[in-house]
Amino acid sequence: MKTFNMTLIAALISAPLAAETIDKTWQLGVFGDYIKSDTNKENNIDWLQVEAGRGLGIDLQKIINDRWDIRLELAKTRYDIQNGNNTDYGTRAGIDAIYKLEDSNFYLFTGVKRFNNMKSYNAANVGAGYGLQISDRFSLYSEAAVYRDLDYGQTDQGFKIGLKYTFGDVKKAAVVKKAVKKMVMPTPVVKKVMMIDTDNDGISDDKDRCANTPANVKVDSQGCTLYSEKSVAIKLNVTFENNSSLVKPAMVDDIQRLADFMKEYKNTSVVIEGHSSASGTESYNLMLSQKRADTIKGLLINKFAIDASRLSAKGFGETQLIAQGTSPADNSVNRRVVAKIETVVKKVITK
Incomplete structure (x- = not known):
């Protein structure tokens, strides 16, 4: 009787998948x-x-x-x-x-x-x-x-x-529209040479550099409104599936939070950072991380109407790993896009 013995040897070197374009x-x-x-x-x-x-x-x-x-x-x-x-x-x-x-x-x-x-x-x-x-x-x-x-x-x-x-x-890349910056002319300050306090801010008109300040706000020695400053910030962390730049539906709400923040604080801008896990070659991971960052940027522009001039996207590949291992859990936290905005806002000081 003939016998058959088949041994399958998997000697394939681990290689990254081609970019999912x-x-x-x-x-x-x-x-x-x-x-x-x-x-x-x-x-x-x-x-x-x-x-x-x-x-x-x-x-x-x-x-x-x-x-x-x-x-x-x-x-x-x-x-x-x-x-x-x-x-x-x-x-x-x-x-x-x-x-x-x-x-x-x-x-x-x-x-x-x-x-x-x-x-x-x-x-x-x-x-x-x-x-x-x-x-x-x-x-x-x-x-x-x-x-x-x-x-x-x-x-x-x-x-x-x-x-x-x-x-x-x-796959079609997101269309980025260039914004046209509008030049805003400063409002001229009208000086009133009068020895009285017209706006009742406690500063006589001959020294008042800011006319018509509200009576309930504090002013400096030149009659201009005093402000207090506070720092506000928001962070974004979006994770992705293996070898993918598609955004999970559960992550859309976090992206909208970032968009709402930028709409409220219109002088802010943000750098969207894309990252990958350590699996695969450095060149492939760099390309995939850039695609992930571009995907988030495209959503902010096309879905949430954020001006493109306020956004930039940069891929870092595997250079900034959160977890150094290669387990599924390590890879999952490393496949991400992050963004952080910090700004200082002024608030009027009332009397």
């Missing part, structure tokens, strides 16, 4: 695969003593969300039969549900398949795969799977490697 919708893959039949089939004349098979196939994958995809698969396989003395052909078709692991290029899948070869039968399958993005549109992937025959109780094994093309629209 497209809204992914579908993926079309082509692959080559290797199917090792159950040893019971190798010794059974009813199965023509089928051994291993090599084939080609295609799959069509629908992107559901950040965690789940669904995939249709069709493949044709050339099998060795009769102890390697002959060959036969078969087909395989089916559907899989795919779960993508967080902060990883690995994924798990399960599904059902219809095999038509020496005998026709239905099978349930489970497996794991690894995807490696090589550009915005193209990626490599490899998978290992186990197929359990639901009709005859046999178990086959499979391995595939393939290339995928991603469909989707290119």
Whole structure:
């Protein structure tokens, strides 16, 4: 009896995904695969003593969300039969549900398949795969799977490697409108040469440099309103999913708080700082952090009507990590956009 021992060695170097400059919708893959039949089939004349098979196939994958995809698969396989003395052909078709692991290029899948070869039968399958993005549109992937025959109780094994093309629209960058600054002319001060206190502020008109000050406010020796100063500030901290610059709906309220603050204090401006986790290359992380900062800037301009001249966005990549580790929790707090505004406001001092 021939025995089969298949060992899958994952020796892929961890690499960052290409920048998500497209809204992914579908993926079309082509692959080559290797199917090792159950040893019971190798010794059974009813199965023509089928051994291993090599084939080609295609799959069509629908992107559901950040965690789940669904995939249709069709493949044709050339099998060795009769102890390697002959060959036969078969087909395989089916559907899989795919779960993508967080902060990883690995994924798990399960599904059902219809095999038509020496005998026709239905099978349930489970497996794991690894995807490696090589550009915005193209990626490599490899998978290992186990197929359990639901009709005859046999178990086959499979391995595939393939290339995928991603469909989707290119994301549009936020349109930044240049603001036109208006020149405000100062209001001339009207001097009244009178030896009386017209505005009742306690300063005679011949010394009063600020006419018509309200009677209930305190003034200086020249009759001008006295102010007290206080400091006001607001902070923004928006987090992102892995390899994403899309803003979670739960974070929109925090962005609106920043916008409301800027509308109340119209002399303020802000630098929006984008950051990434330590996973991936420095150049990729710098680009992704800049995209995150630009996303927040675009929302403030287009959704909350903040003047573009008051905003700037800068990506820092992985240079300012909050957490130095690479666990999912560390990566989560490092994938962020932060902003802080501090200003001093004046308040009239009343009597």
